[in-house]
Amino acid sequence: MNDVFLKVLFIGSGITVNELDKHMKKEAGRMNKAINYSKSCPECGAPEANGLDCRGQLEEILAWEQYSPELAEQHFWTVACFNIQHPSTITDDSWRGLCAVFCEAYDENLTVKDIRGQVSSRTEGAARIKRGVAAKPIAREWAMAISEVYLAGEPKGAADRVRAWSKVIRKQIEDFL
Numbered sequence: 395m396n397d398v399f400l401k402v403l404f405i406g407s408g409i410t411v412n413e414l415d416k417h418m419k420k421e422a423g424r425m426n427k428a429i430n431y432s433k434s435c436p437e438c439g440a441p442e443a444n445g446l447d448c449r450g451q452l453e454e455i456l457a458w459e460q461y462s463p464e465l466a467e468q469h470f471w472t473v474a475c476f477n478i479q480h481p482s483t484i485t486d487d488s489w490r491g492l493c494a495v496f497c498e499a500y501d502e503n504l505t506v507k508d509i510r511g512q513v514s515s516r517t518e519g520a521a522r523i524k525r526g527v528a529a530k531p532i533a534r535e536w537a538m539a540i541s542e543v544y545l546a547g548e549p550k551g552a553a554d555r556v557r558a559w560s561k562v563i564r565k566q567i568e569d570f571l
């Protein structure tokens with residue numbers, strides 16, 4: 395991505411020049427790395443991008459939310475999709491609970507407020523959400539993973555890609571329940 399294109403991308407997004415400079419330096423460093431198919435996630439199968447594993451890619455996407463209200467609106471879906479595709483860090487019950495909330499929210503087109511109510515009522519009383527010790531990676535073949543949302547560091551269009559990711563997971567999830 396060249397600098398002019400990057401500037402165009404961020405005009406009107408509220409990002410400061412200083413932040414933009416920092417972003418550009420980071421971007422320049424990335425160009426050499428991009429996608430590494432030889433290192434892929436043992437759970438969702440996504441390749442490393444810019445030297446980042448799935449969690450690293452998630453953190454970058456979440457950081458973009460501060461510049462994109464549209465992406466910030468998708469926060470629940472971004473995190474839910476990630477957790478559904480990385481079940482080893484949460485208990486099986488929490489994973490199933492999350493899948494149920496996800497499907498209901500998707501099918502009923504729930505608002506973020508409705509979803510919050512669902513999440514707290516379902517997790518209330520749950521002894522533990524995170525596993526004490528992470529389980530062995532649970533490998534499942536998904537048609538879309540986080541690397542296709544992250545796109546080697548491309549914030550433009552990320553909200554649309556999160557929507558596409560949710561759609562793919564909603565369609566496939568029944569096979570894994």
Ligand SMILES: [Zn+2]
Nearest residue numbers: 435438439448
């Ligand atoms: Zn992964």
